[in-house]
Amino acid sequence: MTPVIEVAGLWTQFGDHVVHRDLNLTVMPGEVVSLVGGSGSGKTTLMRQILGLERPTRGTVKVFGIPLHGSNAQLLHKIRKRWGVLFQEGALYSALSVFDNIALPLRELRAFDEDFIRDMVLLKLDMVDIERRHAAKMPADLSGGMIKRIALARALVLEPELVFLDEPTAGLDPDRSESFVKLIRSLHETLNLTVVMVTHDLDTLVSLSDKIAVLAEQKLIVYGTLREAIAVRHPFILNFFLGERGLRALSAVAATINLNGKH
Amino acid sequence: MQQAAAPAVLDPDVRQARTADGAPAVELSGAWDIRALETRARSLKLQLRQFSTDPGSHWNLSRIQRLDHIGALLIWQAWGKRRPARLALAQGHEVFFSHLDSAAAAAPAAPFDPLRLVRALGAALLLTAEHLRGIVQLLGQILLDSLVLLRHPLRGPWREISASLFRVGTQALGITALVGFLIGIVLSYLSAEQLKSVGANVFIINILGIGIIRELGPVIAAVLVAGRSGSAITAQLGVMRVTEELDALSVMGIPHTVRLILPKIVALAIAMPLLILWTSGIALTGGAISADMQLGISVHSFMTGLPAAVPAVNLSLAMGKGVVFGALIALIACHFGLRVQPNTESLGIGTTNSVVTSITAVIIADAIFAVIFADVGISLL
Numbered sequence: 001m002t003p004v005i006e007v008a009g010l011w012t013q014f015g016d017h018v019v020h021r022d023l024n025l026t027v028m029p030g031e032v033v034s035l036v037g038g039s040g041s042g043k044t045t046l047m048r049q050i051l052g053l054e055r056p057t058r059g060t061v062k063v064f065g066i067p068l069h070g071s072n073a074q075l076l077h078k079i080r081k082r083w084g085v086l087f088q089e090g091a092l093y094s095a096l097s098v099f100d101n102i103a104l105p106l107r108e109l110r111a112f113d114e115d116f117i118r119d120m121v122l123l124k125l126d127m128v129d130i131e132r133r134h135a136a137k138m139p140a141d142l143s144g145g146m147i148k149r150i151a152l153a154r155a156l157v158l159e160p161e162l163v164f165l166d167e168p169t170a171g172l173d174p175d176r177s178e179s180f181v182k183l184i185r186s187l188h189e190t191l192n193l194t195v196v197m198v199t200h201d202l203d204t205l206v207s208l209s210d211k212i213a214v215l216a217e218q219k220l221i222v223y224g225t226l227r228e229a230i231a232v233r234h235p236f237i238l239n240f241f242l243g244e245r246g247l248r249a250l251s252a253v254a255a256t257i258n259l260n261g262k263h
Numbered sequence: 264m265q266q267a268a269a270p271a272v273l274d275p276d277v278r279q280a281r282t283a284d285g286a287p288a289v290e291l292s293g294a295w296d297i298r299a300l301e302t303r304a305r306s307l308k309l310q311l312r313q314f315s316t317d318p319g320s321h322w323n324l325s326r327i328q329r330l331d332h333i334g335a336l337l338i339w340q341a342w343g344k345r346r347p348a349r350l351a352l353a354q355g356h357e358v359f360f361s362h363l364d365s366a367a368a369a370a371p372a373a374p375f376d377p378l379r380l381v382r383a384l385g386a387a388l389l390l391t392a393e394h395l396r397g398i399v400q401l402l403g404q405i406l407l408d409s410l411v412l413l414r415h416p417l418r419g420p421w422r423e424i425s426a427s428l429f430r431v432g433t434q435a436l437g438i439t440a441l442v443g444f445l446i447g448i449v450l451s452y453l454s455a456e457q458l459k460s461v462g463a464n465v466f467i468i469n470i471l472g473i474g475i476i477r478e479l480g481p482v483i484a485a486v487l488v489a490g491r492s493g494s495a496i497t498a499q500l501g502v503m504r505v506t507e508e509l510d511a512l513s514v515m516g517i518p519h520t521v522r523l524i525l526p527k528i529v530a531l532a533i534a535m536p537l538l539i540l541w542t543s544g545i546a547l548t549g550g551a552i553s554a555d556m557q558l559g560i561s562v563h564s565f566m567t568g569l570p571a572a573v574p575a576v577n578l579s580l581a582m583g584k585g586v587v588f589g590a591l592i593a594l595i596a597c598h599f600g601l602r603v604q605p606n607t608e609s610l611g612i613g614t615t616n617s618v619v620t621s622i623t624a625v626i627i628a629d630a631i632f633a634v635i636f637a638d639v640g641i642s643l644l
Binding site for chain 2: 082094095109112115116120124140158159
């Protein structure tokens, strides 16, 4: 199987400041990978580079086996139709209504009629649990949680194979983030998505990720399952996972991990 | 995984078939996902519609290799938005149809309103009244805050005033000089042609003097400043509203009228008359140079003839206009800035409205000045 994402020998440098030093990362189809790291460790930069929004100083980024830099515009356009991105603040177009925001990618394809687009948008709204009466509202009139879910609906409307989530649960209350995590998990199961997310929220991280990529000291210090990540003795990992908050989150899922082990 | 043995993915296809017991059936096969449908959606939709005329027919979807919501929706719409009685699905494809059965609902249509135009007119008038009230309210608030400042002059926003003065005044010198100079040349050139034909060359000094000092200088400078600083003020306050900076100031007990709006009004009220002097001066210089070339009136005699042609009170009048124009532009720009809603479109609309309104207000104020001071500063021959 070709990897969905393949980052090889990636360097990022801003002036004298090296953010990534010879970083490698491979994501296989169907995996849920979380990027974690302290502030300024370059998680968001790495994600933006995989999205082609920024260009690394050195190294290659391949998505669906196609290099992002040096490929022709037509090929890149094809990649962009196969991935969906949930930005941290949602990035809904504030001049368009909720309906038009979700319909925009479909309309851009120019393959479907308005009747089809309407049903598709309503279906996606149902999938992310947004009532239809909100469809005519403008993004400025919505709460943060609703914006996140609508942005997810927009990211999913073209049935992407790869989804990027930037802090999917940041700014949501515990109840909402719980339901958001459930939503993403069920979407992952039904649609067999590959998910790459940046998150600080341990609960989200623990309950969703197949693999965890820990960014520190300008490279990936660990790339593996939660168990493998915790086993590494590194100050960041000790603080992040085995600090007070980390232990609390881990103990909450410890029960489920054990259960799975017995089956 | 099993993928090594999997057959190649075929194009989506619809065809007539028969079930094992010989009943008519519609058989779908191949990939029914967005990648395949993107280019074939229209033709497949037509084909599906032909087959879906018989409600009793058996639908065999078990040979579909790939399915997603797009494909499922396309098929479901062909069924008339209900699941047929006899349907065979491939394993794992049920999930794509499960959401759909609840999705049949019509979007509400907008009701027809025969009084739409009347309503729109009324809304526009009410909005204008609301703007006027808002501006008067803002002005009143600023006056009240200024009274407090008079008692505690040390707490005044002096640094902010100075910074605004630099931004709206000093940095505008270049553009006002350029525009003033060109206008002076053009005006002088056109008038010279006319005056030459009636032999009234020397009146070029009167025309340019009164025209530029009394009217054109103030209006040109005000229009330029409204476009340059008015828009900047509106955008700045608007972004501060969007990013909640204004609220942050309020909760710290720092009134934004004193810290943000007053400095801008004071700075523009000071800078505007000075910019008018500067613009008029440069415009007259341009006019004098052009007059020298066209009519042979030397720059020196142009300048020495000016005091006789233009009574000094015109200068005071121009400066007075400057104070009023400057304060008006700042007030309107601040008013529209504070009304920006937290979205990008509102910011654009607010900035446009701000510039258009302040230029209009400047011209209306200029007309009022012209009526009030009709008898002042015009020397008749």
